[in-house]
Amino acid sequence: MTDVLTLSNVSKSFGALKVTDDVSLSVPKGQALGIIGPNGAGKSTLFNLITGNILADAGTVTLLGRDVTRSPAMTRVRMGLGRSFQIPQPFEGLTVFENLLTAAAYGQNKHEAEVTDHCVAVLRDTELLPKANQLAGSLSLLDRKRLELARAMATGPELLLLDEIAGGLTEGECQALIATIRGLHAQGITIIWIEHVLHALTSVVERLLVLDFGRVIGIGEPDAIMASKEVREIYLGMEV
């Protein structure tokens, strides 16, 4: 199986603080990988290193067979990497449909007319179709989370990065979102997903990575990882 993403010995420091410490990892095509770890473990930094919002100090990032270690976020998006933000960042002055249209037209580098049907399909998948012509600034939290997912999907990604997309939702809303993500995964899209809501994560991913103090302290099948002593210690007091 080919790897969609490979990190080799990636490190990043902010001043004296090493937030990503010699991380190596490969994600095969079609896999869903979950990333967990306590607050401040360096999950979001690792994400930003993958997306190109932050550049690594050392090591290499390979996306779809190409070395993108020094490439900006924009280039990686056009290569097929879509991301959602932990705190939704919609284009508030645009409608839901226009948010997707922008992402699709630029992420796939096509004319607006060429991507309209794709946008409609994504709107349907993410249950946002009835709100297509509403301003994004007027959406509820669940719909903003959906829009994050939809906008990332509109760029036509092979690799989808989800940053705490289930956080802050009610149980019912969470279930609806999980169903949507599972549907996308079933279409063959590779997913990397950071999440604190563990049951949401483990119901979708096939592999789990545990991060602490910027280091990988465990990677493997979700059940085995959750059963390990080290992980239980880190998550002591946390609902598992």
Add this chain to the structure above:
Amino acid sequence: MHKVTTRTRASTVAGLAAVALVVLGLVLPAFASRSLIQDLFFILTMLTLAQLWNLIAGYGGMVSVGQQAFVGIGAYAMFAGVILWGWDPVPAILLGGVAAFLLAIPMAFFAFRLQGAYFAIGTWVIAEVTRLLVAQWKTLGGGTGTSLPREATSDIIGVAAIAELFGIRDAAARDILAYWLALALAVGTMAAIYALLRSRTGLALAAVRDNDNAARSVGVDAQRVKWLVFLSAATMTGLVGALIYVQTARISPDAAFSVTNWTAYVIFIAVIGGIGRLEGPILGVLVFWGLQTAFADYGSWYLLALGLLAIVTMLFAPRGLWGLIADRWGIALFPIQRRLILEGARNG
């Protein structure tokens, strides 16, 4: 298949009305008084400046307080063309566009490193530096300024023909020529802005304004979009500046680089009318012209009142007069919102 449209019933009517107004504007000199033509010249040039400021600030989120740099450098470049190289003033207007474009490159290079209020102050500082530098240009009058030579203004291309056509004196014919050029610039600028906003770049511009970071994450080259818009607006502002001073025929650094005349009034027009919409400055310039005609004699009291009016508008109607109208009646004369119309459903 799904349909995407920006058109509304009001926009179809507005489109037809706009064409009719432009035609009326073209033939107006045949029966309008000279003072009306002069007033319209003022309205059209201020409208163009306001639309350009609105483009970079309202749509692009770059609140510049240094647009007078482009008016001034544009005007001085035109003067240089006429006085130093003997150009006819009308083609020399193009030099104004070139000069403003060249000035905008270093200005953007420095100012784009700044955000928000710092960007605003940065652009203002650069404009002041430019004014001080131009005031050193002795052949163009230095700090006191200079006038266009009589030989240059007496035989401007086309003036004799206009004078003969309408049977009027040269001075009146010059006003008509300047008015037609102002009309062309205003219509051209608004058409270009409207086309830009309806293109893919328009979406990118809105995305960058709303969220720079997220825009990059969907593949938008935010820097490129900002440069494109800033340089285009600067170039057009330079052309308008040059045209204004062809009509005035007298220049000084303080007047040509006046922050009050070319940026504060322009911001007032956009704020009163409605930032971030093409209709705003059109309404705003009419309000401004009305106030200017009625109260300009009150000097600083007038300026204080303008400032107060702008503050009250920003507090209670942040989207301007046109915003109030649009909210009340849901009208958009120049709509840019792409509405998705699904097959078999009519959802607005």
